[in-house]
Amino acid sequence: MGKIIDVTDLNFDQHILAAPVPALVDFSAVWCPPCRAIAPHVTALADKLEGRLRVGHCDVDGSPRLAERFEVRSLPTLLLFVGGRVVGQLVGAAPRARIEALVRTGAMI
DSSP: OOOEEEOOTTTHIIIIITOSSOEEEEEEOTTOHHHHHHHHHHHHHHHHTTTTOEEEEEETTTOHHHHHHTTOOSSSEEEEEETTEEEEEEESOOOHHHHHHHHHHHHOO
16 A cells, blocks of 8 residues: 655655655645545555655644645645656645646656
């Protein structure tokens, strides 16, 4: 099973920006129904691309500075990082195919 890393203000740079592979971060909150709706898609993608894509989850309530740093204003927000830079973004609940397209296009996976 693909591992989803809990990323926080403290470990984000280490786990995501310095990742040797592209990284997808799901910015969400436990109280957010659309966030819960896409969670199985994010998990499935982590499983499918294990070793080729690092997947992180950021609870914006627990790491508000991180959400502010990347100007996350709506939930859920998925950000794709390659080489420490944001190369793609998807805001709102999206079908699995759109999430996969974001990763495929932005990370060339």
